[in-house]
Every structure is written in structure tokens, then in C-alpha cells.
Amino acid sequence: MANLRKSELEEYVDAFVDDEIMDEKAERTYTKYKRVCQRFIDFFSEEEITKRDLIAYKHMLIEKYSIKTINNYLIIVNKFIKYVELSVSEPGFKREKIRKYISSNTLKLEKEQEKRSVDNVLEPNEFKRMERMAKKKNMMRIYYVMKIIAYTGIRIGELKYFTVENLSDRSGVITVRNKGKTREIPVRGDLKRELLRYAKENEVESGPIFKGTGEGGSIDDDVIRRELKKVAGYCRGIDMEKVHPHSLRHMFGQKWVEENGQASLSELASIMGHSNVNTTAIYTQTTKQEKKRKLEKIKY
Template sequence: MNKHDLENKKQEWLDLEFEDEKSENTIKRYECAVNKFLKYIPDGEVTKATMINYKRHLIDTYSPKTVNNEIVIINKLVKYCESNIDDLSRLKRFDSKLAVKNIKVQEKASIEDVITKEEYKRMLRMAKKKDEMDMYYIMRILGETGIRIGELKYFTIESLRKGPYITVRNKGKTRDIIVDTKLRRELISYAEGTGIDEGKLFDVDYMSVYRGLKQVAGQCRGIKLSKIHPHAFRHLFATRFMEQIGDVTELKDILGHSSLDTTSIYSKSTKKQKKKHLDEMWKNG
């Protein structure tokens, strides 16, 4: 197998992943990772050494989490080309000679740089002040439901009128999102006030929301812009849920995680909280 084979098979493999109902954002991420890989590796035969050298390049360039995400994607393409298997469930079991291992990442003992409740409220006030009501309600939805940005498309006027449960489909799984009564009424009123009588409330993509959030945060003095992104509001929802409810199993179902291990990070305190707890512990001698 050589680089030319990979280039020729790339779209075929992406189509297969699309037919497996991967989300649009996932397919874009796959394509971006593969294009970077193909641009980096030399022409000619693709060997284990090629794969290891690319892995080393990733380690020198990206965070461990990003490295592992990229490795998973590249391994998928290589296994597809190497095996000629067009069934994804069988492809997972294929023993590739070229695939490289993920790097070991130490489990985090704390979650850091999570947007705070106070910062969230400041951003909401700023969006309202600037009459950026689309961003105001997008932040409300993200912060009060914990959805992924790709699930925003399921917030239609029809689904909101039906009741408090909105059915979303993501990563091959279906779950119901619970929308607070007050927020649901406000969203319906907002939609009707802006002339939306059918379909999606917001016609946006990840990057437009990302830029909008950065702009709102930039107008609020003292908010660290590096921690402002769409997924930050999902983290905010999860940490607040654990503070107030404390049931990690229930949170797993709400967020739609496949594994409890993914959700369990939200049961851990931040370093700042750990320090506060220790200070209180020794406060009285």
C-alpha cells in the first residue's frame, strides 16, 4: 500500500463513515486529519516507520488528547485500505500491521479552566445589552441543557411546542433533551416574535457560534477568552449538575456519554476547590 492508494481510497472510506451516520462535523474532522496526514507523509510505500514518524510529528505538535484523536482517525483509513473490508464492524476487528498505538495520557485529577456561573451570567447580560438575542438564547440552551453544538439543529419551533422533551440523534445514539419550562416558553416567544413559524430556531454552524461567543466574552472585562468555546457551556452544565444533584450516572444519560469514565471527570474538583477545601480543613488549627 502506498500514498497514492490512500489518496484514492480516502473518499470511499469517508462515504462509508457517512453511511454509518457519523455527524457532519465528525466527517469534516476525519477529512481534515487525513488531509494533514497525506500532506505530511512522503510519496511511495506507507510502512510502519511512516506511521511512527507521523505519530512523533503529532506528539511534537499537539496536545496528547489531540494526538490520540488524530491517530484513531489515521488508523481507520489505513485499516480500510489495508484490509479491503467495507463493513465497519468487521473493520474494527481487523488486525492491522501498520496501525500505531495511542499514547498514554495520565488521568486528570482536576478539571480546570471551566467557565464559571458568574462569567456565564455576565455573558448573558452582555448579549442582551448588545441586542444579540440569537447568541443569548444559544448560550441559554447550551448552558441549561448540556447539549453539543451539533444538537442545536433539533431545537425547532415544532419540537418546542410539543413539550419539554426534544429528541436528538448524535453518534448513532438517540436521547431526549429536557428543556426547562421557563426556557421553553421564552424560546417559543422569541421564535414567534422573530417570525419563525416552522423549522430550526438558529441556522448556525460550530464556527459561527464559536466566533459569536468569543465576541460576547471579549466585551466582558476579565473573562479569559481561551476557555470560551461552545463545549465550555456543556462543561458548565455538567459541573453545576454535579454540584447540585451529584448523580454521575444520571449525568451520563443526560449528556449522552457512552462510558461512565467520560462523565466521571465532572465528579472531580478543580485545583482551586481542592485548595479551598484544605484551607477550610486547617482553618481552626
């Protein structure tokens, strides 16, 4: 087994990211790949990188991150390792070869117990509290961001498609492109009117209604996360682990199933951009809080 060399990793990191650009991944994916690869390289202090060093890197991830994040990092790192090894041994190799190439330096993914519910999700009453508080504090930008995610189930990176032009379209849907797929998001008439009024009041005549330094000139993801935490802090009593944009997306999924039943899962999968309806089926499972409430109702 040939050991990796830090100088080779540094030499090929930009080419690896450029190769991912050619694979037409989302813009935010390139940034993530570059960040993960650079942190991987920076972890090592010596030129020669042994398997023991690679395992130490994995242990560092285990100590700091959730299994999902660990595996996301390892998938990128493993692909990077194979890319570098092939670049050194077979210059000009075809991209398709990476998938079949076997390297002894790659790291095994962590096994995750199958989840039977989505936990740490905002409850509808907590969402309503945050909604009222944002309005009371005149934090209208985050107020409308919350409403969009809670009533459409979009991913945070898809806010850039909420433009004046798209909201003005009479079709009642917004076309979103993400992860190599295109899908249509229905938008409620009342929400659409509120958003257009917000844009007018803030003199936004075109482009994203929430201007910022993020993708497509839209609001940055970190700004949204900070403002959500700020609103929740004003409310008091809300578990901060629940307060993140994806929690609102999960809440939407749970509410959809509650209102429309399990027979509507294929529709929900289409709206949320899930390739497999089994991913969407997680919203049919009860949360820990719901299980606890049901348990406490048991009497003998």
C-alpha cells in the same frame, strides 16, 4: 512490512469515507474523517511512505495538539491505513474484518493520565457576566445559545434539534439523536417560552430557531465559537481558554451534581448522552480552582 503508497491512500480516501457513511455515523463525523485523512495524505511528500514517515506524522501531531485530539486523529488514521491495506490485498473484503486486522503500519495511541477533575471551565459568575454582556450588546442569538447549553448540557452539534416544532411540543422535552443514540433533553418552561418568543421576533416560523449554514440549516459551530469569544472579550478578565461551547456543557454537569448530589449521576448521564456513568462521574471531582480555594482556607 510493506510500506504504504501515497497514491493508494489518495485512491481509497473517498471509498473509506463512503464506507463510514454506510456505518450510519453522524454527518459531522464524515466531514471530520475526510479532513483528517486528507491532512494525513498531504503530510507526505514522497510516494513511498515508511514507518519512519508515519512516526514523523505522529510527532507533528504531538507538537500541535492535545493528547485527546492526537488520539482522535490516530484512531481515524489507523482505521484508514487498515482499510487501504485490505482494499489492496483483498478487494471486496467485509467491513467487520477491519477491527480484527493487524497492520504493522498503524501508530500507537498516546497515554493520557487519568483526569480527576474538569478544569478550564467557566465559573457560574463568569457565565452570568457573559450573559448580561450579550444582552447589553443586543447579541441575542449567542445569548440564547449560551442559555440553552448552560441549562440543558447539550453538545454544540445538537442545537439543530431546537426547532420551532420541537419547542412547541407540550411534552417539555426535545428528542436528540447523536452518536447512534437517541435521548430526551428536558427543557425548562421559562427557557422554552423565551426561545419561542425569540423565534417569533425574528420571524422564524419553522425549523431551527438559529438559522445558518451548519447541519440541518442551523447556525454553524465556528460562528458560535467566534461570538462566544467576542462576548467574553467585552467582559474582560475572563480566561479565553475557558470560552468554548463544551465549557458550558461541563459547567452544566458540575452544577447538576452540586444541586442534586452524586446519587443523580445516572440521570445526568442519560441527559448528557454518556454511555458509561464513569464518564459522568468526572463532574463529582473538584476543579483546580476549587482545590485552591479550599487550600487557602486552611489555618494552623
